[in-house]
């Protein structure tokens with residue numbers, strides 16, 4: 001944790017996407033004492049919705065990015081997994097500088113590994129030897145227990161719990177307040193409904209809800 005506080009303090013950020021999920025990220029960036037130089041999005045937001053008084057810099061795919069210094073970070077600020085995946089690919093293709101953002105009110109083991117462009121929200125807990133892969137979100141109050149793996153561009157929604165040794169694939173959503181029991185493996189492109197309890201492995205490309213769990 002301390003490492004992130006030291007590294008990000010006084011750094012400059014650009015965000016990609018400016019709506020609900022980005023507001024939470026912007027709160028974290030404020031707490032981390034960073035400066036946000038503006039936002040890229042496909043259109044300018046209404047002045048009445050510009051809660052953080054950010055400058056609009058255009059659609060990132062249509063503007064000249066040459067003057068973005070490599071000392072400034074660019075962060076994907078969209079909750080939707082596939083849109084966020086596209087944004088991270090854009091960041092990589094354009095050789096923009098990535099980092100992860102860990103809210104100061106999250107608790108992260110120094111034995112956990114957090115890859116690039118990950119957001120960890122307030123109240124989240126990531127325990128020892130967990131691996132959080134590129135572009136993922138561990139949202140407010142969510143728990144990722146010891147030795148879990150969260151695949152690229154996946155999202156553990158608010159208050160969801162991954163108990164020990166759970167493995168989650170790519171582009172998967174674990175809905176708010178869902179619980180995954182120890183050692184379960186979940187595939188890629190899976191949606192787990194809010195409040196579900198998952199006690200068995202789930203295949204790729206499937207959608208599940210409830211307790212007992214059923215496939216939609």
Ligand SMILES: CC(=O)SCCNC(=O)CCNC(=O)[C@H](O)C(C)(C)COP(=O)(O)OP(=O)(O)OC[C@H]1O[C@@H](n2cnc3c(N)ncnc32)[C@H](O)[C@@H]1OP(=O)(O)O
Nearest residue numbers: 139157158174175176191192193194195196208209210216
């Ligand atoms: C900060 C943030 O906001 S992060 C955002 C995190 N997002 C979430 O946690 C949302 C997770 N999404 C859900 O739970 C959704 O309900 C989904 C994706 C599972 C299902 O959505 P849809 O595919 O639109 O399903 P739909 O609403 O049509 O419901 C289909 C059936 O599933 C049931 N159902 C839907 N969600 C749930 C759920 N979470 N638990 C139990 N049953 C559910 C419905 O009652 C309905 O039942 P029926 O067929 O018997 O009438």
